[in-house]
Amino acid sequence: MFAIVGLGNPGPRYETTRHNIGFLLVDELARSGSLYLKANSRFQAQVGEGILFGEKVLLVKPLTFMNLSGGAVGNICRYYHIEPSQLVTISDDLDQDPGQVKMRLGGGHGGHNGLRDIMAKFSADFFRIKVGIGKTPKEFGGDGVSWVLGALSDEELLQLQEPKGQVYLAICERLENIFKQSQKA
Numbered sequence: 001m002f003a004i005v006g007l008g009n010p011g012p013r014y015e016t017t018r019h020n021i022g023f024l025l026v027d028e029l030a031r032s033g034s035l036y037l038k039a040n041s042r043f044q045a046q047v048g049e050g051i052l053f054g055e056k057v058l059l060v061k062p063l064t065f066m067n068l069s070g071g072a073v074g075n076i077c078r079y080y081h082i083e084p085s086q087l088v089t090i091s092d093d094l095d096q097d098p099g100q101v102k103m104r105l106g107g108g109h110g111g112h113n114g115l116r117d118i119m120a121k122f123s124a125d126f127f128r129i130k131v132g133i134g135k136t137p138k139e140f141g142g143d144g145v146s147w148v149l150g151a152l153s154d155e156e157l158l159q160l161q162e163p164k165g166q167v168y169l170a171i172c173e174r175l176e177n178i179f180k181q182s183q184k185a
Contacts, residue, residue: 002182003082004029004052004175005060005073007091007114016157018133019066019148021167022090022114024160025131026059028168029175035059043079044072053172055179058082067113070121077122087126088178090171091115092148096132099159101170103129103178129174131167 006026014020030037030048037048037059046061058080062072077087085105091112096102106125109115115128136147152160159167 001056001058001080001082002086002088002179003058003060003073003077003080004088004090005062005069005118007066007069007089007112008061009065010061010063014149016152017149018092018152018156021092021131021133021152021160023061024152024157025090025168025171026061028161028165029171030059032172033057037061039063043076045076047076053176053179055182068117069114070117070119073118074122084123084125085127086182087122088129088175089115089118089126090129090131092133093130094133094135094144094148096130096134098132098134098156099167100132101129101167101174102132103127103174127178129171131171 004026006022008020008023029052033050033052035048035050037046040047044062044064046063048059060076062069064072091114095110105127109119136142136144140147159165161168
């Protein structure tokens with residue numbers, strides 16, 4: 001079983017912000033797989049279980065706010081006996097161009113506090129899928145917080161939605177590759 005964790009912040013204020021790209025993509029994966037996410041107070045997360053791309057998965061949205069994601073993620077992985085290499089996070093990335101999607105196993109947090117907390121409270125050896133949101137524009141005066149917590153445009157939101165959104169399709173491709181790699185091992 002794999003845990004696919006979308007990183008974000010709970011509540012309507014953050015619902016369609018750049019920092020919630022992970023939440024939005026997990027919601028799309030749930031819709032495409034007819035999976036239902038429900039709040040689980042034990043894990044401080046919304047969790048849904050089912051099959052995606054032929055693989056048993058847990059879809060997870062921690063409800064602890066981005067910077068404290070590690071506790072919820074660690075508890076879920078320990079409870080379900082999910083190894084670090086069976087954990088996949090989806091998060092925003094300031095260092096990539098908007099809509100660019102990169103994946104890697106292991107590595108650093110790149111300044112992302114949600115990833116930093118998961119590494120501190122669980123492991124650093126998990127898959128990271130990072131979705132570019134671009135550098136903070138000059139008109140924000142270097143205020144990265146306002147940028148990442150700013151609303152996505154309608155065009156950006158369409159790229160996240162199945163079945164034809166470019167970012168959504170890239171996420172699906174990365175997940176299928178991860179699942180294929182695990183079957184070979």
